[in-house]
Structure formats: structure tokens, C-alpha cells
Amino acid sequence: MPIESPAIHWLDDHLLLLDQRRLPAHTEWLDVRDAAGAADAIRQMAVRGAPAIGITAAYGLALEALRLGPGASAARLAPALDVLAASRPTAVNLFWALDRLRARFDGEPGAALGKRLVREAERIHQDDQAANQRLGELGAALLPPNASLYTHCNTGALATGGHGTALGIVRSAWRNGHLKMVFAGETRPWLQGARLTAWELMQENIPVTLVADSAAGLLMARGQVDAVVVGADRIAANGDTANKIGTYNLAVLARHHRLPFIVAAPDSTLDPAMENGAGIVIEERDPDEVRRFGGTAMAPDGCPVYNPAFDVTPAELITAIVTESGVIRSPDRQALADHFARRPS
Numbered sequence: 576m577p578i579e580s581p582a583i584h585w586l587d588d589h590l591l592l593l594d595q596r597r598l599p600a601h602t603e604w605l606d607v608r609d610a611a612g613a614a615d616a617i618r619q620m621a622v623r624g625a626p627a628i629g630i631t632a633a634y635g636l637a638l639e640a641l642r643l644g645p646g647a648s649a650a651r652l653a654p655a656l657d658v659l660a661a662s663r664p665t666a667v668n669l670f671w672a673l674d675r676l677r678a679r680f681d682g683e684p685g686a687a688l689g690k691r692l693v694r695e696a697e698r699i700h701q702d703d704q705a706a707n708q709r710l711g712e713l714g715a716a717l718l719p720p721n722a723s724l725y726t727h728c729n730t731g732a733l734a735t736g737g738h739g740t741a742l743g744i745v746r747s748a749w750r751n752g753h754l755k756m757v758f759a760g761e762t763r764p765w766l767q768g769a770r771l772t773a774w775e776l777m778q779e780n781i782p783v784t785l786v787a788d789s790a791a792g793l794l795m796a797r798g799q800v801d802a803v804v805v806g807a808d809r810i811a812a813n814g815d816t817a818n819k820i821g822t823y824n825l826a827v828l829a830r831h832h833r834l835p836f837i838v839a840a841p842d843s844t845l846d847p848a849m850e851n852g853a854g855i856v857i858e859e860r861d862p863d864e865v866r867r868f869g870g871t872a873m874a875p876d877g878c879p880v881y882n883p884a885f886d887v888t889p890a891e892l893i894t895a896i897v898t899e900s901g902v903i904r905s906p907d908r909q910a911l912a913d914h915f916a917r918r919p920s
């Protein structure tokens with residue numbers, strides 16, 4: 576049964592992806608037919624956000640197997656796996672999803688292999704939607720009544736059709752009547768918060784106020800924020816968390832103002848093989864993302880630029896990590912190990 580969601584339409588032999596580089600109001604679809612097309616969509620951020628990247632990579636590999644038909648085999652899929660794995664480095668969900676598909680290589684090759692990969696990709700997508708619902712409810716239960724939240728980047732349902740991760744908590748809090756306001760940081764340089772989060776919340780009449788990233792400190796100092804809620808791209812075994820550039824700044828501010836700093840992510844974002852945040856590869860992107868926006872120059876041509884797409888928040892600044900299988904309070908190596916031991920396999 577093909578899955579239909581707002582931004583990823585799986586149509587058996589191709590994948591339609593809503594192009595997130597544009598304002599969602601200006602809907603444009605990308606028609607992806609193979610693994611190279613899926614990798615391109617991920618690299619260019621036509622599809623973005625850690626869980627959506629994993630889901631798209633899974634469908635991309637399944638598409639490749641369908642394209643190979645009777646010739647599909649582990650050996651012939653190896654180049655497609657490599658292309659997808661090289662698309663973006665930071666979000667672990669990409670590698671986790673490819674591993675889940677690789678685990679289905681054993682068994683009959685050819686068309687049967689294609690069917691197994693399609694089923695696994697659909698399962699990853701469905702599991703993610705269920706995980707979003709659950710973690711949204713668990714996270715909302717941590718908030719005070721009538722909460723004003725600050726969020727960063729876009730962690731929403733736009734890509735996967737789920738509830739969202741940090742925005743899953745926002746949605747659940749809104750449904751429970753516990754949400755007063757969401758401050759959405761615009762998230763320079765790519766402006767995911769301004770373009771996507773603000774749009775997404777406005778569609779559901781959830782109260783949102785867009786702010787420049789640099790306004791966060793004043794808001795907190797003036798008592799207008801009760802908690803900061805963000806997503807994650809990779810969480811190391813000690814709880815250090817990679818997320819969109821600017822997240823670390825918010826965690827430092829939240830600690831100074833004694834505000835809860837909550838990270839929301841599915842279990843697929845936990846990377847027990849990564850000792851700590853120092854080992855996480857931080858993607859660096861095109862300097863022109865900082866120098867220009869759209870067709871407009873924002874800085875002198877040729878101005879040297881440093882454009883890391885993510886940063887790492889040390890675990891000691893995080894109040895809780897919320898996944899679909901539980902809340903990890905005061906995350907550290909032991910708390911993460913306990914979470915892994917407790918969660919259903």
C-alpha cells in the first residue's frame with residue numbers, strides 16, 4: 576500500500592518530493608526515479624531534516640532495486656549505497672536507514688529483493704510517523720501549562736507527513752491546551768525556521784512568532800520563554816547532540832536563564848557507536864549560502880565565509896532527550912546506556 580504524505584509520495588516506481596528549498600506555499604515537486612536522484616535531492620536539501628533524509632535514502636535504494644529488476648543483487652546495489660551514503664554526513668538517520676535496507680539483502684536476489692527493500696523503506700517511513708506521535712506526547716508532558724517555547728530550525732511534519740520531532744512536542748502541547756506561543760528562530764543561513772516552521776505552524780493556527788536568531792537572549796532575559804525545544808541530527812553515546820548550527824548558542828542561553836533545554840528525536844537519531852560529540856562530522860556548505868540569499872548579495876562578493884551546517888551541544892547543557900521509547904533525563908553515558916537496555920528491540 577503506497578504511503579501518501581504531504582511531502583513524500585511513494586508511487587512504487589518513483590518518488591515525488593516536495594522541494595523544501597522553496598516556500599511551501601510555492602509547491603514544486605521533484606520526481607525521483609533512482610538512487611542518484613534521491614542522493615541529489617538530499618545533497619541539495621530539496622528534502623531535509625534528519626528523519627526525512629533517512630526515509631528518502633531508503634526509498635532511493637528501493638527504487639534502484641526496482642530499476643535493476645531481475646538483475647538486483649547486493650553487488651549491483653553497492654554503488655547506489657555509496658552514492659546515498661555520501662550525500663550528507665551529519666544526520667545518522669541516513670546511515671541507519673541504509674543499514675536497515677542492507678540487512679534485507681540476504682535472501683533471493685532480483686525482483687524479490689526489490690520487493691523486500693520497498694517493504695522495508697515503507698516500514699521505516701511508517702515507524703517514523705508512529706515515533707513522532709509517541710515522542711510528541713512524552714515531550715509535551717514535560718512542559719509547564721500555558722508554555723511559551725523557543726524552537727530552532729525545522730523539525731516538522733512537512734517532509735515525512737508525521738507529527739514532527741520538536742514540532743511533534745509543540746503539536747501535542749497545543750492539542751493538550753498547554754501551549755501559549757512558539758518563538759521560531761529564523762535559522763540563518765538557510766532560514767528553515769522562517770520558511771518552513773513558521774509556515775507549518777500557521778497552517779494549523781498554532782500561535783507562532785518569528786524572530787531573528789539573535790533575539791533569543793532578550794526573549795529569555797525578559798521571561799518570555801519557558802523552555803527551548805529542538806530536534807537532533809545525531810546523538811552520541813554520552814548524549815552530546817549535533818543539531819542545526821545555532822543550537823549550541825541556545826543551550827548556553829537556556830542554562831544561563833535556568834530554562835529546560837529539551838531535545839526531541841526518534842531512537843534512529845541515537846548513535847551508540849559515536850563516543851562523544853567531538854567525533855561527529857560537521858557538514859560545511861557552500862559559502863554563497865551565507866553571502867547571498869535568493870538572488871540578493873548579503874555580503875561583499877568573495878568575502879571569506881565559514882558555513883558549518885551543524886554544531887554540537889554538550890550533554891551537560893541538555894535537560895532531557897525525548898524519543899519514542901522514553902525520556903532520558905540529564906543525559907550522560909550511563910543514562911543513554913540505560914535507555915538502550917530498556918527500549919524494545
Ligand SMILES: CSC[C@@H](O)[C@@H](O)C(=O)COP(=O)(O)O
Binds near residue numbers: 625
Ligand atoms: C527534523 S529533526 C532535527 C534536525 O534534522 C533539524 O533541526 C536540522 O538540523 C535539519 O537540518 P537540515 O540541514 O535542514 O537538514
